Amino acid sequence: MSSILSNVLPAPEDPVLSVIFACRxxxxxxxxxxxxxxxxxxxxxxxxLEVVRKAEQQLANDLYCDKGYLPIDGLADxxxxxxxxxxxxDSHAVKENRVVSIQCxxxxxxxxxxxxxxxxxxxxxxxxxxxxxxxxxxxxxxLAGLSVEYFRYYDPHTRGLDFEGMLEDLGAAxxxxxxxxxxxxxxxxxIDPTLEQWEQIRQIVRSKGLLPFFDNAYQGFAxxxxxSDAQSVxxxxxxxxxxxxAQSFAKNMGxxxxxxxxxxxxxxxxDVARKVKSQLLLVVRPMYLSPxxxxxxxxxxxxxxxxxxxxxxxxxxxxxxxxxSMRQQLYEAIQARGTPGDWSHxxxxxxxxxxxxxxxxxxxxxxxxxxxxxxxxxxxxxxxLSSKTVPQVADAxxxxxxxxx
Amino acid sequence: xxxxxxxxxxxxxxxTMTSGPxxxxxxxxxxxxxxxxxPKDPILGVxxxxxxxxxxxxxxxxxxxxxxxxxxxxxxxxxxEAERRxxxxxxxxxxxxxxSVKMVDETLKLAYGxxxxxxxDKRIAAVQSxxxxxxxxxxxxxxxxxxxxxxxxxxxxxxxxxxxxxRDAQVPQKTYHYYHPETKGLDFSGLMDDVKNAPExxxxxxxxxxxxxxxVDPTEExWREISQLFKAKNHFAFFDMAYQGFAxxxxxRDAxxxxxxxxxxxxxxxSQSYAKNMGxxxxxxxxxSVLCEDEKQAVTVKSQLQQLARPMYSNPPxxxxxxVSTILGxxxxxGLWxxxxxxxxxxxxGMRTTLxxxxxxxxxxxSWEHxxxxxxxxxxxxxxPEQxxxxxxxxxxxxxxxxxxxxxxVTTGNVxxxxxxxxxxxxxx
Numbered sequence: 001m002s003s004i005l006s007n008v009l010p011a012p013e014d015p016v017l018s019v020i021f022a023c024r025x026x027x028x029x030x031x032x033x034x035x036x037x038x039x040x041x042x043x044x045x046x047x048x049l050e051v052v053r054k055a056e057q058q059l060a061n062d063l064y065c066d067k068g069y070l071p072i073d074g075l076a077d078x079x080x081x082x083x084x085x086x087x088x089x090d091s092h093a094v095k096e097n098r099v100v101s102i103q104c105x106x107x108x109x110x111x112x113x114x115x116x117x118x119x120x121x122x123x124x125x126x127x128x129x130x131x132x133x134x135x136x137x138x139x140x141x142x143l144a145g146l147s148v149e150y151f152r153y154y155d156p157h158t159r160g161l162d163f164e165g166m167l168e169d170l171g172a173a174x175x176x177x178x179x180x181x182x183x184x185x186x187x188x189x190x191i192d193p194t195l196e197q198w199e200q201i202r203q204i205v206r207s208k209g210l211l212p213f214f215d216n217a218y219q220g221f222a223x224x225x226x227x228s229d230a231q232s233v234x235x236x237x238x239x240x241x242x243x244x245x246a247q248s249f250a251k252n253m254g255x256x257x258x259x260x261x262x263x264x265x266x267x268x269x270x271d272v273a274r275k276v277k278s279q280l281l282l283v284v285r286p287m288y289l290s291p292x293x294x295x296x297x298x299x300x301x302x303x304x305x306x307x308x309x310x311x312x313x314x315x316x317x318x319x320x321x322x323x324x325s326m327r328q329q330l331y332e333a334i335q336a337r338g339t340p341g342d343w344s345h346x347x348x349x350x351x352x353x354x355x356x357x358x359x360x361x362x363x364x365x366x367x368x369x370x371x372x373x374x375x376x377x378x379x380x381x382x383x384x385l386s387s388k389t390v391p392q393v394a395d396a397x398x399x400x401x402x403x404x405x
Numbered sequence: 406x407x408x409x410x411x412x413x414x415x416x417x418x419x420x421t422m423t424s425g426p427x428x429x430x431x432x433x434x435x436x437x438x439x440x441x442x443x444p445k446d447p448i449l450g451v452x453x454x455x456x457x458x459x460x461x462x463x464x465x466x467x468x469x470x471x472x473x474x475x476x477x478x479x480x481x482x483x484x485x486e487a488e489r490r491x492x493x494x495x496x497x498x499x500x501x502x503x504x505s506v507k508m509v510d511e512t513l514k515l516a517y518g519x520x521x522x523x524x525x526d527k528r529i530a531a532v533q534s535x536x537x538x539x540x541x542x543x544x545x546x547x548x549x550x551x552x553x554x555x556x557x558x559x560x561x562x563x564x565x566x567x568x569x570x571x572r573d574a575q576v577p578q579k580t581y582h583y584y585h586p587e588t589k590g591l592d593f594s595g596l597m598d599d600v601k602n603a604p605e606x607x608x609x610x611x612x613x614x615x616x617x618x619x620x621v622d623p624t625e626e627x628w629r630e631i632s633q634l635f636k637a638k639n640h641f642a643f644f645d646m647a648y649q650g651f652a653x654x655x656x657x658r659d660a661x662x663x664x665x666x667x668x669x670x671x672x673x674x675x676s677q678s679y680a681k682n683m684g685x686x687x688x689x690x691x692x693x694s695v696l697c698e699d700e701k702q703a704v705t706v707k708s709q710l711q712q713l714a715r716p717m718y719s720n721p722p723x724x725x726x727x728x729v730s731t732i733l734g735x736x737x738x739x740g741l742w743x744x745x746x747x748x749x750x751x752x753x754x755g756m757r758t759t760l761x762x763x764x765x766x767x768x769x770x771x772s773w774e775h776x777x778x779x780x781x782x783x784x785x786x787x788x789x790p791e792q793x794x795x796x797x798x799x800x801x802x803x804x805x806x807x808x809x810x811x812x813x814x815v816t817t818g819n820v821x822x823x824x825x826x827x828x829x830x831x832x833x834x
Binding site: 006007008010014046048053056059063066067069071072105108116121122123139142143144211240241255256257267269272274275276283286289293294295 | 433434435436437438440441442443445446449470478480484485488489491492493496497498499500502535536538539542551566569570572573672680684685686687688689690695697698702704705706708709711712713715716717718719720721722723724725
């Protein structure tokens, strides 16, 4: 009996978690955790949006709300509004009924369900992800039965996009290969293609017969505008081709723990969409039967009500603006200290994260001597900064860069 | 910087942003034109047909969700109060990968006992799961990863999704005898034979109580015998406990099978769900636990369970866990919950009695003893598919074609009608 467990080895430590624990165990009162991708206020506190609180109260006061099982594909209204949010109110694909959207467990769940569907039904098993990408991407796809490969993305010399390398690698991919594209606010680098670059990416993806799988985790959070942040995805959908989209409301609605997101698959016809949807249900049922209701109810309440929707866009812009302001402040603080090197990437990069370019030795030194914690790839969460802590971080960066090569 | 980017975006994108696909690409063929439409879920199909039926007499005894005596879904008072306390008060940050520690701790007490030595000794690897389904799937994935050559023995019949879960986890399946159609009870000797004949160290799926779909549970004595034979064969017992409290009305009693196995020294796995006993169907909250040799092994196993959860959903949903913690962590609310669970169980037991008595009063030639012997939400009526079809087409009564009646859908308002219809389609048997 115990023999089935005796060969189980402890799992390798999660890189982000180990940093979190190290910070947690640091007794220094001015320690700063810049490793987690969760928004914090100027006061360093997590944030629940006002409009979310309002939606919550509404739900709690609704005595007749049926809390039974959701259908396997989740809350119907949620699916409808989520699709519109990413594809646009006037989306032809939606009007032509060739879009399948199902509620899933945030971005992770959407990616996993999509990947399982692809592993079962798609000709090609290989999926290309950007180098680097979110740490969980390779695990999700591998466990679903896909084979993960990388395309060039980050250029450490420019701390920007290796566009030539990206196009070359996509151009060399076999027909039908899957390609993960982060719709905006690339995690971990914060580097997004420009619209012109997106157009070139689209052309090569379509001409090579590659299938894009968008990871849309930060819509509205990157520029502050929901439609602007959706441009890359809409560009692809507008050309009539197929794609998958994993959508998350964790960050842009602050619903991290409620695990609310959607998988959207844009098909070429209504008939295909119907068949695809029926097959998606077969993936979901043996995984968790049906998705959790609470987050979906909150999102739907907000998206359905034009006043609440407006309030949401204002709060969302507020979060995005604060992050943009932190970038500006950090950049200026580094400049003021005369820190060697070009630090403009801090204001060029977009979204929650910045790939500082700091190396592991420098990162470790900053933790040890300045009690500032980030992941060892030099990624910091801008959302964890505040006007008060910017000087401390700038000091630490300055020390790290000047003392450690 | 951002403003400049916006301008570039707006001007360059004019052509691609307007309506309609770019010409030439309209004829793109689909990657999935050869995808087959999936067969419809049998249970959902029943509800769909019921909803579409305009008859005022229609009765839905298909789906396994509790209804009150007015046929309405129920939100428990303890849940309402918990929701009131939670609304507007807490942050919505990520739970840890293993879920809410508080919720898991309270949940383990229910299964293993309030004063369980295993809890004290920290020997249980446990994670919050997406209800019972999610717990079973995590365990199946764990079994695949760490015992790749193993199979799972599944009772006949069982909840249909059990087969899907282990299939998608790529664990081969075998079956074992369980339901005895002649007696409409347990095929105990068939079960024991299959347990004996399975290779040593086999994995078995057991329903802890209120077997779905038959409602047939082993007696306490039978459980003891099963446990002894499992010991002799060194088998692994995985318990799916989806109805604790809901079967007899007493959660402790409903966990008896598990407690017997624990007393006998088995290192078991358990899937627990709050869907039915707390009415939290849509919240998807449950727990997977595995009893280990010692604390060190429990930490190890938990880390591996988390590794399987992370690429599936990263971390489990918060709200349902908050409801459970709030209720079980407050003695008053917990007391209210226990009362409400008993009320639900009692109503079902009452309906079983009424249905059986009604059929006997109608002079049915058949025995309906099994209606009151079986336990939990479901009654395996013994109706044939053809008889079920007649119930639907002639009487607008909806159930799955295996003759499974969801007793939770039976009310004082419809039990007479139901009994009469069943009598009509079976009286010539």
